[in-house]
Amino acid sequence: MYRRSLGAHVRASLEYEADFWILVFGVGLSQCVGLVFIGAVFAKVPHINGWGLWEVVLMYSMMTIGQGCSELFAEGSWDLPMLVNRGELDRMLVRPYPVILQVCSFRLGMNAFGTLAVGTVLLVTALARLHVHWTPARAAIALLVFASALVVKVSLTVIANASAFWLRGTISTFAAGADQLGDLTRYPLTIYGVGLRAFLSTAVPFAFVGFFPAAWVLGHGQSAWVGLLTPLAAAYCVTVAVLAFRFGLRRYDSAGN
Amino acid sequence: MPSVAMRPYLAIARISWRSALAYRIPFVLSLCMMVFNLLAMLSLWRVLLASGHPLAGFTWPEMRAYLLVSFVTGCLVSSFTDFTMAFRIQSGLVALDLTQPVHYQRARFAQCLGMTVLESATAAVVCGAALAAFGAIPVPALPQLALFLVSLVAVVPLKFLIVYSSGLLCFWTHNYLGVSFARAAVSAVLSGALVPLVFFPGWLRILAEVLPFQGIASTPALIYLGQASGWDAVRLIGIQLLWIAVLWAGASAAWNAALRRLTIHGG
Numbered sequence: 001m002y003r004r005s006l007g008a009h010v011r012a013s014l015e016y017e018a019d020f021w022i023l024v025f026g027v028g029l030s031q032c033v034g035l036v037f038i039g040a041v042f043a044k045v046p047h048i049n050g051w052g053l054w055e056v057v058l059m060y061s062m063m064t065i066g067q068g069c070s071e072l073f074a075e076g077s078w079d080l081p082m083l084v085n086r087g088e089l090d091r092m093l094v095r096p097y098p099v100i101l102q103v104c105s106f107r108l109g110m111n112a113f114g115t116l117a118v119g120t121v122l123l124v125t126a127l128a129r130l131h132v133h134w135t136p137a138r139a140a141i142a143l144l145v146f147a148s149a150l151v152v153k154v155s156l157t158v159i160a161n162a163s164a165f166w167l168r169g170t171i172s173t174f175a176a177g178a179d180q181l182g183d184l185t186r187y188p189l190t191i192y193g194v195g196l197r198a199f200l201s202t203a204v205p206f207a208f209v210g211f212f213p214a215a216w217v218l219g220h221g222q223s224a225w226v227g228l229l230t231p232l233a234a235a236y237c238v239t240v241a242v243l244a245f246r247f248g249l250r251r252y253d254s255a256g257n
Numbered sequence: 258m259p260s261v262a263m264r265p266y267l268a269i270a271r272i273s274w275r276s277a278l279a280y281r282i283p284f285v286l287s288l289c290m291m292v293f294n295l296l297a298m299l300s301l302w303r304v305l306l307a308s309g310h311p312l313a314g315f316t317w318p319e320m321r322a323y324l325l326v327s328f329v330t331g332c333l334v335s336s337f338t339d340f341t342m343a344f345r346i347q348s349g350l351v352a353l354d355l356t357q358p359v360h361y362q363r364a365r366f367a368q369c370l371g372m373t374v375l376e377s378a379t380a381a382v383v384c385g386a387a388l389a390a391f392g393a394i395p396v397p398a399l400p401q402l403a404l405f406l407v408s409l410v411a412v413v414p415l416k417f418l419i420v421y422s423s424g425l426l427c428f429w430t431h432n433y434l435g436v437s438f439a440r441a442a443v444s445a446v447l448s449g450a451l452v453p454l455v456f457f458p459g460w461l462r463i464l465a466e467v468l469p470f471q472g473i474a475s476t477p478a479l480i481y482l483g484q485a486s487g488w489d490a491v492r493l494i495g496i497q498l499l500w501i502a503v504l505w506a507g508a509s510a511a512w513n514a515a516l517r518r519l520t521i522h523g524g
Contacts (some may be wrong), residue, residue, distance in 0.1 A: 023432050024435070025435060026438035030442040036446050044454065173285065177286065177290075186297075
């Protein structure tokens with residue numbers, strides 16, 4: 001059902017082909033900006049706080065793929081403020097399907113394809129350049145950790161947007177701010193002060209999208225084992241997202257006629 | 258007393274900053290974005306330059322100054338959205354703008370100037386906070402400071418024209434989001450806002466030299482730091498002014514061409 005709803009959006013967008021490619025190009029280019037920065041910095045220094053070029057690229061690629069997944073699977077949540085504000089959520093409440101999934105598939109971020117393409121290329125390149133000692137067990141756990149990391153990112157987007165139930169504006173200011181906060185974790189977490197580090201790894205666990213999973217796969221630093229907690233962080237984020245929707249819906253009282 | 262011809266534009270500028278005050282949300286939003294980015298950059302460079310060795314000629318206090326100047330230039334003209342313009346062009350609402358007895362390009366510029374008042378004020382507040390958190394920055398001598406201010410003022414029309422010209426592309430494409438993303442990406446890299454241009458390899462630096470983008474971040478920052486002084490600084494300001502003239506004329510020509518092919522349906 002969720003899949004069908006998203007598929008319809010893809011087909012609709014492909015109708016306008018040239019426009020679709022302009023968007024993919026634009027998004028791809030904007031994803032490259034961070035990369036140009038990393039490249040320029042590493043041309044002058046061998047490492048950032050002990051993190052080498054490809055290690056940083058690995059973190060960066062996880063953040064990029066995570067963002068692509070959010071755009072693909074939860075873009076509709078950005079419309080929640082509008083849906084709540086205009087009382088259009090009523091329609092979804094009467095359908096026999098979880099509201100949270102209906103909201104998420106309300107719209108599809110067409111930029112997702114550009115973002116995912118860039119992210120995947122980066123991830124594959126970084127892993128090929130880094131000498132990770134792969135064993136079947138390690139690969140299996142890495143897969144689980146990376147998948148959980150993406151769940152963390154998508155859930156955080158949904159949670160941030162669920163603020164609409166309480167804030168009642170028509171634009172997701174709060175969510176966009178939260179998203180920008182997440183961009184801080186594109187660089188090794190160790191460059192920040194203790195307070196900010198703790199905040200980004202517990203309360204708002206953006207660090208579990210790129211930094212901790214990458215640190216675990218690379219076995220880098222004393223806190224590499226923290227990466228193994230990524231599934232836990234994912235479970236925590238999904239629970240909060242579902243609860244936020246449950247409490248939010250209880251607060252929701254249509255627009256009235 | 259402003260001349261009669263100026264009066265409508267002054268009114269437009271006034272309305273624009275009042276409406277930015279009334280609809281604070283998008284304004285605060287875009288500011289938030291830049292503040293988080295500034296925080297990340299300051300934290301990162303603090304670590305990279307902690308050893309005391311300069312990188313590409315930048316020490317930590319100098320890099321701090323560079324980042325703050327480029328933050329200020331990033332704030333200027335940030336709330337003049339090409340999206341509003343794009344929406345009005347694509348929906349046909351631009352027809353209403355055409356009926357107004359003002360010059361379209363000048364009116365948009367007046368709009369942008371109105372918001373600059375607010376943008377400068379917020380930039381100043383954020384800079385104060387950043388100075389308190391990350392330490393003071395070197396201040397140039399008076400003549401150099403004067404040159405810096407001139408180049409900073411030139412950022413406003415130059416950046417406006419870059420954004421405005423890309424907005425005009427809406428007359429030719431339906432997907433403005435992609436165009437806007439591409440423009441923002443290119444301008445972030447080639448303006449020196451992302452990282453000082455000396456960090457780039459030669460070919461990218463040459464590309465930045467011949468394009469107008471360096472004038473919206475790199476030029477004022479280098480002049481502030483004294484890395485461009487005397488005639489060198491004057492030359493850079495001259496390049497800024499030259500691009501303002503070229504882009505102003507180019508955008509006017511594009512606007513006229515666009516109007517000829519504009520069809521608006523409905524009645």
